[in-house]
Amino acid sequence: MCTVCGCGDTVQFDGKRQTELLPYGHVLAQAPAKHTHGHHHGLGPAGLSAPDLSQARLIAVETSILAKNDGYALSNRAALSELGVLALNLVSSPGSGKTTLLCKTIEMLGDAPLAVIEGDQQTSLDADRIRATGAGAVQVNTGKGCHLDAQMVGRAMDALKLPRGAFLFIENVGNLVCPAAFDLGEDAKVVILSVTEGEDKPLKYHDMFTAASLAILNKVDLAPYCDADLDAYEANLRRVHPTIEILRVSARTGEGMQAWVDWLRGRLAAKG
């Protein structure tokens, strides 16, 4: 991120910095003196030039703040639909078991064509775990960014060269808040909630649970050890989202995994 004005970001794809992703024609500056922008900081003492107030006018904008993201999401969705690829945006708090669930899912899907986009602020640990299963994966590091956006996903899709009729799993940055607002062009958001997180989470972070079509209640093998009330989890999920689908799963023991794999195959068949 630009240290002078706070704009920009340092997104990395598999460890390679993507300077062309920076907005406003940025070049990452070494020092404030070499700070290069498409815009200017002004020349006055406070970094502002004094404008002529008599020229004031009103401009109607009527544009969504996320219009840029939504534009990229639209083109991702068109590309996915062209290929008959089913894309799922996996969202959750950190450590709910997204990567573990994916590794198990890949194993169970056998020969089905699939690819994975891994989003994390740092490290390629999750992409390494996915590649160890033999599946193709691209790691996107968002740096300080707390969510994946549609432009990052579009570029990762290009890098993956998706086969026709494949599953595309997008593991978002572990964060129950921000990813809810960013459409990636996916067919559905799947929220993973592990039973160690507390029954109140759907109520506290309702935006995410409202946005998701399916909730996976993961780590049910641990329910007896942490007095988890699975019915209370489900009741709170439905309080926030009356029609949400819910699956009870343990990515560790495999319990409930077949229902999830059936759900996936059903959605792919419905799309193709």
Add this chain to the structure above:
Amino acid sequence: MHELSLCEGIRSIIAEQARVHGFTCVTVLRVEIGRFAGVEKAALAFAFDEAMRGSEAEGARLEVIDLPGHALCYGCDRLVDIEERFSVCPLCGSAKLMPQGGDEMRIKDMEVI
């Protein structure tokens, strides 16, 4: 929510508008935010001042217009206005409501020089 990323969106829209309309300075920016958009107004105002530094909108006044929230009631199958995310249906008292709209985040207009 992610007020800083929203401000980055605002900033790039302003830059685009400046290119099209040829202005150098924004004095007032009006945004419309839905009640269920998950945007904290105080956090947005704070992030706005930070994020606009060095842009055409540095020092601009941010005005936030609230948009109402609606929900579909699964109890009586009607579209109702609600104040809070967890309000019950004002018509039938059901708690099974699904928000419809109210998640808008739009730049309405701006005063520029």
